[in-house]
Amino acid sequence: MENLAPSNKQTTFTQWLEEVSRTRKTSYVFELEMWIKCFDRFFRPRNQPIQLGEENVFLIKDFREELAIVRDVTLRMSYLANEIMSKERSRLLQFDRYIHNTLRRDYVMDEFLNRLLEQPTPDDSLALLLDSLADLRTLIDDMVRLPEVTFQTFTAIGKLINREIKQCRYIDMLVAYKFKVQYDRVDNPAIAALIKRVPDETLRQDLAKIFLELFRLLRYLDFIEKDLENDRPLKNSLLVFSLINSEVRILFDFIEVRICKNPNISPRILETLDSAVFALSQEMKKVFSHELVGLVYLRQAPPIYAKVENSHGMLRNALQQTIVHISNAFDSEFDAKSLFTSYTTRLEESRKLLNEIGSLVDVISEVEPVAELEKLLPLAKVFDEFRESTLKLLMYKDWEEYENFVEEVTGSKSVEGLKFALHRFRIYLEALTGEVRKRSVLQTAATV
Numbered sequence: 001m002e003n004l005a006p007s008n009k010q011t012t013f014t015q016w017l018e019e020v021s022r023t024r025k026t027s028y029v030f031e032l033e034m035w036i037k038c039f040d041r042f043f044r045p046r047n048q049p050i051q052l053g054e055e056n057v058f059l060i061k062d063f064r065e066e067l068a069i070v071r072d073v074t075l076r077m078s079y080l081a082n083e084i085m086s087k088e089r090s091r092l093l094q095f096d097r098y099i100h101n102t103l104r105r106d107y108v109m110d111e112f113l114n115r116l117l118e119q120p121t122p123d124d125s126l127a128l129l130l131d132s133l134a135d136l137r138t139l140i141d142d143m144v145r146l147p148e149v150t151f152q153t154f155t156a157i158g159k160l161i162n163r164e165i166k167q168c169r170y171i172d173m174l175v176a177y178k179f180k181v182q183y184d185r186v187d188n189p190a191i192a193a194l195i196k197r198v199p200d201e202t203l204r205q206d207l208a209k210i211f212l213e214l215f216r217l218l219r220y221l222d223f224i225e226k227d228l229e230n231d232r233p234l235k236n237s238l239l240v241f242s243l244i245n246s247e248v249r250i251l252f253d254f255i256e257v258r259i260c261k262n263p264n265i266s267p268r269i270l271e272t273l274d275s276a277v278f279a280l281s282q283e284m285k286k287v288f289s290h291e292l293v294g295l296v297y298l299r300q301a302p303p304i305y306a307k308v309e310n311s312h313g314m315l316r317n318a319l320q321q322t323i324v325h326i327s328n329a330f331d332s333e334f335d336a337k338s339l340f341t342s343y344t345t346r347l348e349e350s351r352k353l354l355n356e357i358g359s360l361v362d363v364i365s366e367v368e369p370v371a372e373l374e375k376l377l378p379l380a381k382v383f384d385e386f387r388e389s390t391l392k393l394l395m396y397k398d399w400e401e402y403e404n405f406v407e408e409v410t411g412s413k414s415v416e417g418l419k420f421a422l423h424r425f426r427i428y429l430e431a432l433t434g435e436v437r438k439r440s441v442l443q444t445a446a447t448v
Contacts, residue, residue, distance in 0.1 A: 014319040021182045025084050030183050032045045032080040033174050035073055035219055036165055038239035040175075042070070043158025045151075047242040049292035063154035064144045065296045069235050071140040071159075074133045076236070081126045081133075125170035132164040143358070173259075179212055186211050187320050188339060194331050200264045210259070213251050214323050217244055221319070234308045238295060241311060247286055252277055269329045278327035284316035286392060287311045290399060299314040306388070314392055319348075349393050349438050356390040357433050364426045373412070380410050400433065 020029050041047045050058050068081070119125050143149055166172050178184075188193060191211055199203040221244070224237045255277060260270055291311045298304045320340050327334040363382050365377050385407045391399060405425040412418035436442070 003110065009169070009173070012121065013177075016170065017180060017182045020084065026183045028080045029086050029174070030219070031223065032084065032171075033079060034223070034240070034243065035077050035080075035379070036171065036175055037049055038073070038243045039070070039158065039165065041246040042066075042239045042242045043155050043161075045241075047246045049241070049295065051293045051312070052289045059151045061151075063149040063151060064146070066154060066238075067140050067149055067157065068144050069238060069296070069383050070161075071137055071144070072233065073236050073239055074137055074140075078133050081130050083228060085123050085126045115124070119169045122170035123202055125168040129168045129171050131163065132168070136161060159307055179209075181209070182325055183213055184216060187213055190335070190339065191327065197393045198330060200262070203259070203262050203264055205327075206254075206258045206262070209250065210326065213247065213254075213325065214319055217247060218316065218319055220244055221312055221316050224308065225316075228305070228309055228312065231313065235302050236291070236309050237294065237312075238308075241287070241292060241306055241315075244315060245284065248280065248284055254283070272329035273327060274327070276322050279325070280318050281321045282395060283314055291392075310388075311390060347442065350436060350442050353390060353393045354433060354442075356386060357391075357429055357436070360386055361426055361429050361433070364422050364429070368422040368426065371415050371422060373415065373418060376410055376412070376418070380406075383410070394432075401428070 017029070020026055045055070045058055048058065119128060127278070143153070165175075185206075186195075195204055195208050195211065198207055217376055220240050224234075224240055226232075227234055227237060255273060260273060261264065291307055291314065295304065295307050298307070323339060324334070327339070360382065363379070367379060387402075388407075391402060394402070405421070409418065409421040409425055412421050
């Protein structure tokens with residue numbers, strides 16, 4: 001069968017998405033598209049969680065754990081592809097495989113592969129994807145048994161996967177067309193009204209793309225949230241986090257090139273956008289240079305859950321705040337509460353941070369005068385609780401300094417040494433309180 005003309009392929013593709021929507025399989029298609037994009041980004045070092053200054057170490061490590069995660073994701077993708085495929089095509093595919101596996105003759109194999117490669121319909125592309133994923137799992141099963149998987153091998157597998165996916169004609173189209181009317185939309189009426197009020201057409205279209213992208217990133221996080229709620233394996237989320245890491249950088253470039261250089265942008269809007277980008281970049285750095293580092297090697301469920309939950313929460317809150325900041329840039333009266341029922345404002349965060357630091361100062365002030373070494377164990381517990389619940393609300397640059405003071409206190413060997421360490425820690429926390437009080441959200445609230 002001859003290849004379909006581009007216009008016919010586009011028509012077939014659109015009709016397929018409409019049929020998917022009618023049969024309520026849109027969520028499956030969206031998730032499958034997400035995982036395919038994850039494969040494109042996960043194999044690139046800059047999208048992975050890496051501690052600052054450890055980039056060279058990352059390139060010489062063993063990648064068997066990463067490949068094992070990729071294998072698990074292919075199982076989910078195969079499930080999704082089977083769910084999306086029509087029942088008739090699924091039964092036919094199973095019969096073809098039965099014939100192929102039973103007879104095992106060369107001409108049968110050739111005929112089976114030729115039918116797959118022709119791909120006259122999206123179902124045929126799904127069938128080819130299923131076949132490729134099955135072969136990939138066979139390769140990975142053997143590779144993870146090796147003593148080591150090098151970075152070169154890891155990236156080669158990534159290239160192989162993505163080449164195979166590109167051979168799946170309609171699956172490749174699914175990724176190529178970024179926004180689809182069937183499932184990419186901003187349903188919030190306040191945001192839709194805000195976009196319509198932008199007078200410049202180019203700016204209006206670019207702003208719509210930014211909101212579409214941000215809400216799509218929140219949808220990616222929804223999949224991680226479901227895994228957290230349903231106690232599913234959580235290491236697969238590393239691929240989703242890597243995709244978000246990449247997409248946010250692309251979004252930053254788009255804002256800088258398209259929005260910030262638009263001649264109709266006012267200085268006030270420009271300043272607000274710069275602030276929003278900086279705040280989001282700081283949260284991204286917290287997650288990918290600290291929180292997610294080492295997740296791939298963890299074996300126990302509680303620390304895995306904690307890292308994924310913290311990272312998910314930090315990114316969700318950061319993305320929501322970015323949407324609010326951009327909305328406020330174009331409408332200073334925009335009501336953030338109309339967007340997210342669970343939205344935590346920077347003001348609420350800053351107030352919580354001040355209260356928690358104050359509580360920490362009170363604990364230290366109580367122990368400091370006597371400074372008994374027996375107090376070290378309960379102190380360490382208080383420090384750990386602050387780290388788990390509140391440290392993420394600080395600027396990333398303050399994390400390491402906090403950890404250094406904790407190590408100095410908990411490592412004290414004498415009463416005098418403990419007194420001195422507690423005194424230094426208290427002075428630091430009091431100074432940190434002063435810095436937090438300078439946050440603009442607190443200054444503004446104080447004048448209202």
